[in-house]
Amino acid sequence: MGGPLVIPVRDMLHEIIRRYNEAVYDTDRPRAMKVIDEAVAAGVTPEEVVFSVVIPGLEGMIDSISKKFTHNLAQHFMAAQIAAAVTDAMVARFAVPPASEGRVVIGNAHGDIHSLGKRIVIGCLRALMIDVVDLGVNVAPEDFVDAAVKQEAGVIAISSLMVHTARGPKGPVGVRQLLRAMDLEGRIKIVVGGAAYRFNENLYTIVEADAWAPDGISAGRVILDLLRERKP
Ligand code: B12
Incomplete structure (x- = not known):
């Protein structure tokens, strides 16, 4: 009965966002990168990674870190560094290189x-x-x-x-x-x-x-x- 279980990319995105945010929250850069690599291997586009995972994640993360951990500079700093590193890696793989905003x-x-x-x-x-x-x-x-x-x-x-x-x-x-x-x-x-x-x-x-x-x-x-x- 049935072949391998195929999860539509759209449904997967929700899980990727959760796992990525968790890794960033733990300031675990290798784990965040691994989540993203697995997502891309499973069919999520680099554009989706940046615009649906990284940027919304960064906005939510910095907001919640600032509220909960006003003094946790390392966490704040790492969230931004991980987001920048993932974005750099993904932008290099965009189908059409994005125009810089300036x-x-x-x-x-x-x-x-x-x-x-x-x-x-x-x-x-x-x-x-x-x-x-x-x-x-x-x-x-x-x-x-x-x-x-x-x-x-x-x-x-x-x-x-x-x-x-x-x-x-x-x-x-x-x-x-x-x-x-x-x-x-x-x-x-x-x-x-x-x-x-x-x-x-x-x-x-x-x-x-x-x-x-x-x-x-x-x-x-x-x-x-x-x-x-x-x-x-
Ligand atoms: C860490 C620190 C230091 C470290 C700096 C290490 C380093 N490489 O950065 C060291 C020990 C070197 C230091 C030295 C001094 N410090 Co000092 N320092 C601090 C401290 C505790 C934290 C600063 C920090 O890193 N905050 C964390 C970051 C993430 O926050 P942030 O910088 O505000 O940045 C965020 C936003 O403001 C914004 N942002 C930042 N920059 C920009 C730029 C743009 C364009 C935009 C849009 C947004 C933006 O986004 C960031 C991310 O969310 C502050 C206290 C405080 N409340 O800020 C005192 C403080 C800034 N220091 C102070 C003083 C007095 C000094 C010294 C004069 C002390 C001395 N007697 O030697 C020296 C001066 C050195 C110098 N010439 O600059 C005072 C300044 C007082 C005043 N009213 O002017 C403060 C406020 C401490 C205090 N309450 O007295 N300091």
Whole structure:
């Protein structure tokens, strides 16, 4: 009676999402990769992996990690890194290579070396198919603007964990002055984030940024909006 049991891909997806999320939650990168490899071998497309498993998983994961484990930095960090690694592997196998959503240069403000949040943001942006150029920590305004021009980036993303590196003249304000002087404000937008802005949600307007976001996933959404609204 009957041949091998064939489970339709659609039904399988639900189980894959559950097992993948569980592995990410346990910060078990090899297990997450194994779940994805098995899914692809069973007929799930790389596109489905990214858009139906990884991105929704990342959004839910970061939300629940933030609520349950406010202080669990490792878990937060690993969720973003695993999502970025799986996305990179799957994008290389897309039937039609996806168009990049645009490019962002990101760095810590001048005087600031708090790099962990920035690295989470980078993982989230890569998972959302945004090209990211990491300029590192302690980045001067001139270096942000030079890199954005050379790399043809539409957004400069600046991370400040300290109030003085957010508000100081060598932070976003300095970047804004340069963009204004070079008549680049329509083409290059500024987004800011980091603890300094979570302490004061109006601070981004004071430092003349175009937008801010409190975490990696919302950073992705805000940056996609900025990339779409800027002048080419
Ligand atoms: C870890 C840490 C350090 C580490 C940094 C290690 C590293 N490589 O990153 C070390 C020990 C080096 C350090 C040093 C210092 N630190 Co410190 N540090 C912290 C601490 C405890 C956690 C920061 C962190 O990693 N958070 C976890 C990440 C995941 O969160 P996050 O960075 O906020 O990022 C998330 C969001 O903000 C957002 N995000 C982040 N960046 C961006 C960018 C964009 C564009 C967007 C859209 C979103 C976004 O997404 C991220 C992911 O969800 C904070 C306390 C705090 N509450 O933040 C103090 C803190 C930031 N440090 C502080 C201080 C004072 C210092 C020192 C001056 C201490 C000293 N006397 O030497 C030095 C300064 C060093 C320097 N020049 O930068 C103060 C700043 C106070 C202030 N009001 O300005 C804080 C707030 C501690 C406190 N309560 O006093 N620090």
